Amino acid sequence: MSQIPPQYNPKETEDKWYRFWEKNNLFSTKINPSKRAFSIVIPPPNITGILHMGHALNNTYQDILIRYKRMQGYEALWMPGTDHAGIATQNVVERQISKENKTREDLGREKFLEKLWQWKREYGDTIIHQLKKLGCSCDWKRTRFTLDEEYSEAVREVFVRLYEKDLIYQGDYIINWCPRCKTALSDEEAPYSEIQGNLYYIRYPLKESGFITVATTRPETILGDTAVCINPKDKRYKDLVGKLVILPLMNREIEIISDPFVDMEFGTGIVKITPAHDPYDFEIAKRHNLEFILVMNPDGTMNSNAGEFFGMDRFKAREAILEALRERGLLEKIEPYKYSCGHCYRCHTIIEPYLSKQWFVRMNPLAKSAIEVVKKGKIKFYPRRWRKVYLNWMENIKDWCISRQIWWGHRIPVYYCKECQRSNTDGIVVSKIKLDKCPKCNSVDLCQDEDVLDTWFSSWLWPFATFGWPKENKDLSYFYPTDVLVTAPEILFFWVARMIMAGLEFIGEIPFKAVYIHGTVRDIEGRKMSKSLGNIIDPLDIIEHCGADALRFSLIILSATGADLFLSEEKFLLGRNFANKIWNASRFVLMNLDGKLIEADLSEFSRKEKLDLTEEWILSRFYSNLKKLNKALDNYRFSDAAQVLYQFFWHEFCDWYLELAKLKIKEKNTQITLYKVLRETLKCLHPFVPFITEEIWQKLHQSLGISEPQNTSIMVQSWPQVQKKMINKVTEERMQILIDSIIAIRNLKAHLKIEPQRRIHVLISTKDRETEDLIKDNSSYIINLARLENLEIAKNLKKPESSVSKVLKSLNIYIPYKGVIDISKEKEKISKERKEINQRLNCSISKLKDKEFLKKAPKELIEKEEEKIKGLRRILLELKKLEKELNEE
RNA sequence: GGGCGGUUAGCUCAGUUGGUGAGAGCGGUUGACUUACAUUCAACAGGUCAGGGGUUCGAGUCCUCUACCGCCCACCA
Numbered sequence: 001m002s003q004i005p006p007q008y009n010p011k012e013t014e015d016k017w018y019r020f021w022e023k024n025n026l027f028s029t030k031i032n033p034s035k036r037a038f039s040i041v042i043p044p045p046n047i048t049g050i051l052h053m054g055h056a057l058n059n060t061y062q063d064i065l066i067r068y069k070r071m072q073g074y075e076a077l078w079m080p081g082t083d084h085a086g087i088a089t090q091n092v093v094e095r096q097i098s099k100e101n102k103t104r105e106d107l108g109r110e111k112f113l114e115k116l117w118q119w120k121r122e123y124g125d126t127i128i129h130q131l132k133k134l135g136c137s138c139d140w141k142r143t144r145f146t147l148d149e150e151y152s153e154a155v156r157e158v159f160v161r162l163y164e165k166d167l168i169y170q171g172d173y174i175i176n177w178c179p180r181c182k183t184a185l186s187d188e189e190a191p192y193s194e195i196q197g198n199l200y201y202i203r204y205p206l207k208e209s210g211f212i213t214v215a216t217t218r219p220e221t222i223l224g225d226t227a228v229c230i231n232p233k234d235k236r237y238k239d240l241v242g243k244l245v246i247l248p249l250m251n252r253e254i255e256i257i258s259d260p261f262v263d264m265e266f267g268t269g270i271v272k273i274t275p276a277h278d279p280y281d282f283e284i285a286k287r288h289n290l291e292f293i294l295v296m297n298p299d300g301t302m303n304s305n306a307g308e309f310f311g312m313d314r315f316k317a318r319e320a321i322l323e324a325l326r327e328r329g330l331l332e333k334i335e336p337y338k339y340s341c342g343h344c345y346r347c348h349t350i351i352e353p354y355l356s357k358q359w360f361v362r363m364n365p366l367a368k369s370a371i372e373v374v375k376k377g378k379i380k381f382y383p384r385r386w387r388k389v390y391l392n393w394m395e396n397i398k399d400w401c402i403s404r405q406i407w408w409g410h411r412i413p414v415y416y417c418k419e420c421q422r423s424n425t426d427g428i429v430v431s432k433i434k435l436d437k438c439p440k441c442n443s444v445d446l447c448q449d450e451d452v453l454d455t456w457f458s459s460w461l462w463p464f465a466t467f468g469w470p471k472e473n474k475d476l477s478y479f480y481p482t483d484v485l486v487t488a489p490e491i492l493f494f495w496v497a498r499m500i501m502a503g504l505e506f507i508g509e510i511p512f513k514a515v516y517i518h519g520t521v522r523d524i525e526g527r528k529m530s531k532s533l534g535n536i537i538d539p540l541d542i543i544e545h546c547g548a549d550a551l552r553f554s555l556i557i558l559s560a561t562g563a564d565l566f567l568s569e570e571k572f573l574l575g576r577n578f579a580n581k582i583w584n585a586s587r588f589v590l591m592n593l594d595g596k597l598i599e600a601d602l603s604e605f606s607r608k609e610k611l612d613l614t615e616e617w618i619l620s621r622f623y624s625n626l627k628k629l630n631k632a633l634d635n636y637r638f639s640d641a642a643q644v645l646y647q648f649f650w651h652e653f654c655d656w657y658l659e660l661a662k663l664k665i666k667e668k669n670t671q672i673t674l675y676k677v678l679r680e681t682l683k684c685l686h687p688f689v690p691f692i693t694e695e696i697w698q699k700l701h702q703s704l705g706i707s708e709p710q711n712t713s714i715m716v717q718s719w720p721q722v723q724k725k726m727i728n729k730v731t732e733e734r735m736q737i738l739i740d741s742i743i744a745i746r747n748l749k750a751h752l753k754i755e756p757q758r759r760i761h762v763l764i765s766t767k768d769r770e771t772e773d774l775i776k777d778n779s780s781y782i783i784n785l786a787r788l789e790n791l792e793i794a795k796n797l798k799k800p801e802s803s804v805s806k807v808l809k810s811l812n813i814y815i816p817y818k819g820v821i822d823i824s825k826e827k828e829k830i831s832k833e834r835k836e837i838n839q840r841l842n843c844s845i846s847k848l849k850d851k852e853f854l855k856k857a858p859k860e861l862i863e864k865e866e867e868k869i870k871g872l873r874r875i876l877l878e879l880k881k882l883e884k885e886l887n888e889e
Numbered sequence: 890g891g892g893c894g895g896u897u898a899g900c901u902c903a904g905u906u907g908g909u910g911a912g913a914g915c916g917g918u919u920g921a922c923u924u925a926c927a928u929u930c931a932a933c934a935g936g937u938c939a940g941g942g943g944u945u946c947g948a949g950u951c952c953u954c955u956a957c958c959g960c961c962c963a964c965c966a
Binding site: 004006007008192199214215216217218221229261262263265266267270271272273274278279280281339340341342383385386388389392393396489490492493520524546557558560563564565566570571573574576577578579580581583584585586587588589590591592631635637639640643646647654655658662743746747749750751753755756757787870871874875878 | 891892893894895900901902903905913914915917918919920921923924925926928929930931932933934935959960961962963964965966
């Protein structure tokens with residue numbers, strides 16, 4: 001097999017096999033009554049995204065599951081697709097047109113949307129191509145996009161159904177507003193982070209005389225104050241309640257009220273109330289029937305209610321207002337103050353709490369059954385701890401603001417009829433189909449709501465809308481509920497919880513039976529990977545340099561169940577080296593297999609009794625490990641599964657069996673065992689490292705001249721069955737005795753400083769008859785693997801003079817060294833070495849005593865020095881021991 | 890402030906319902922190009938399992954307290 005190179009080259013094979021799989025329709029799925037369905041849905045990546053490490057991890061998990069289940073004989077569907085990512089995509093295209101100095105308003109809604117679709121056609125599939133490079137075996141013919149016409153129908157259907165059940169309502173509310181994106185954001189989309197700001201102490205003159213001082217971080221909102229509030233328990237200000245103050249700069253009279261929410265300890269204990277610009281103030285205002293005054297425009301500039309500050313940007317206005325207050329002597333003091341406030345998750349602009357009319361979904365009624373199914377265990381979380389997190393959130397759920405003031409997305413299916421409004425109704429019509437005239441009064445003076453729906457309002461329907469719901473269809477009943485959802489923790493609330501609610505509400509059935517939540521990918525320091533930190537490791541780079549298999553395997557074996565993953569580029573060498581090991585072990589087997597000898601029926605072979613201990617052993621080990629592997633995969637313990645494969649293939653099959661097999665490579669039993677174990681192990685490895693296993697699979701059959709139908713691929717082979725009869729603990733224990741003996745002899749040789757390849761005489765004394773037979777029958781293995789000249793075996797042998805020994809459970813090993821090593825020369829060498837080491841030791845110790853060195857040297861250097869001393873002391877101890885042993889002569 | 894999780898070898902982590910001497914990978918040290926592989930092979934050295942207390946014949950594993958670290962949620966101007 002000289003044509004097989006000693007190093008695996010992923011670049012040459014990966015593309016080839018992916019195309020092969022696609023060409024032969026191996027990914028495609030259909031309703032198959034003779035098979036059970038296994039299905040998962042992809043967490044739809046957003047179309048602006050490119051494959052990052054988190055995706056790679058997430059999709060590798062899913063591909064492992066799908067390939068595993070497919071080989072187990074399930075009709076395994078992995079439903080792929082993308083979501084339209086409203087704000088993100090719109091931002092990308094807005095940035096694009098801003099290069100031509102245009103805004104979306106310049107283009108108008110229709111033209112702008114055209115641009116968006118054009119962008120989608122050009123770049124929207126990027127991530128799909130990247131997933132293919134990773135090896136994902138999705139049924140691509142079913143690829144869905146959340147803005148597909150069919151999918152959009154589902155979205156409108158859901159809106160109408162919820163509206164008719166009074167679960168959707170329109171309301172005034174303080175929402176998170178991004179002045180840059182000019183849209184409302186849900187709480188989840190406006191993460192809080194700390195900023196360094198100031199706390200401004202401002203004097204509000206009392207109408208009668210004197211003044212009070214309030215503290216605020218946002219002085220620009222003063223203009224919209226409609227009250228000042230104190231805690232009713234606050235004795236300092238008891239008499240103030242009900243009195244009037246003059247609002248600075250606006251000269252409006254506002255009342256002092258009291259409400260228990262005020263914290264007496266904070267600031268001055270007096271709070272200004274700005275109902276239209278603060279969620280808490282909004283609540284208070286409702287309780288006290290205060291006026292709501294908006295002082296800002298949607299773009300973050302001050303509006304006409306802001307008097308002389310009209311038109312200014314909110315932060316410019318802040319400065320101007322502070323200046324004006326200072327002039328009037330109303331600015332008492334400024335203290336630096338750290339506080340946290342919401343930031344837009346897309347553009348990081350500080351969000352503005354803003355009063356506006358939005359659409360909401362009432363979540364409490366939906367949450368009820370979604371809590372139930374998790375409590376009853378119908379949906380299981382892996383790892384289980386996420387169950388609590390989920391329940392905790394669901395039990396405190398708030399209504400969901402679903403309208404967004406952007407254009408890219410599902411337009412809200414609500415129409416306002418001017419005519420009906422004139423006759424004193426709300427004039428709202430909700431409709432699945434596009435309306436030209438009002439169904440109530442036939443008026444054509446009708447316009448659709450300008451806003452679109454939150455992207456998650458379409459994503460939450462993913463598990464069933466992708467099957468064409470609400471149309472009747474058999475796919476849905478065959479594949480739904482799906483089996484498991486694999487996802488990152490960040491979108492537990494955004495998406496997972498909402499999918500559960502949607503599934504129960506609209507299908508009356510859970511959307512998936514299990515939720516596997518994996519860890520976050522971080523850099524080696526534990527920071528999230530992000531562009532701004534510049535600590536990104538690009539999975540495509542890793543694929544380029546090490547191969548997709550290496551990427552996949554490294555990620556999986558490094559990720560403890562559900563724990564975060566700390567990555568650096570070197571860590572991918574683990575997978576690369578393993579792939580290379582698979583390659584070379586297979587190459588060795590291929591080089592030595594004789595097709596004529598293999599033709600024997602494998603099932604007949606496994607019933608044979610005449611197997612050598614080593615054959616029995618490797619087969620037993622294979623099935624023992626297969627059992628472990630199945631268990632790990634069934635419990636979503638992916639890294640355990642990878643660990644089992646790694647350990648078995650490398651350290652049992654390669655390190656031991658292949659070495660043993662070299663001694664009898666031409667024997668039929670060896671040949672069949674090699675073939676069988678490699679073949680079955682390749683199948684087990686396939687879900688983890690699909691490309692290399694396919695490549696070897698094909699080569700294996702070619703070289704043996706076993707003709708297979710053209711489309712036979714390893715990915716459609718059946719998963720090995722655990723054969724309990726082949727698992728034999730006694731065989732494993734007996735083999736272990738041989739292995740331990742070989743290790744012990746190597747160990748003793750190293751101890752005596754005898755070169756590993758030098759053949760010597762060794763004695764083994766056994767404690768019982770069985771062990772004696774075992775060693776005698778298999779002495780050639782020991783002689784060859786431990787490199788012996790000859791091996792003397794007997795029961796209860798006495799320890800020869802001038803020998804070293806090692807005691808094992810059922811036998812003793814002796815190595816006589818007289819004549820093997822020159823004792824006096826050896827002693828000389830040792831004393832010389834001791835002197836040298838002592839010198840080095842003293843050198844290091846004196847360094848550590850040197851105060852100058854301690855002052856100047858960095859910590860790492862000192863630690864290294866300490867390590868060095870430890871190491872030298874160890875070597876010294878060893879030498880002393882050896883010297884003593886030699887002196888006993 | 891509320892919730893969740895973690896603390897085991899230099900690093901990253903296993904350790905399954907408490908039970909034989911505490912494991913792996915990487916890293917380190919030493920040696921070897923042994924006819925598949927130097928992306929390799931062989932050997933070695935590293936741990937009072939964060940700390941205190943308790944339950945038990947027996948605790949890395951269960952309970953409790955403390956310390957430190959991390960994550961999520963809330964958000965008092």
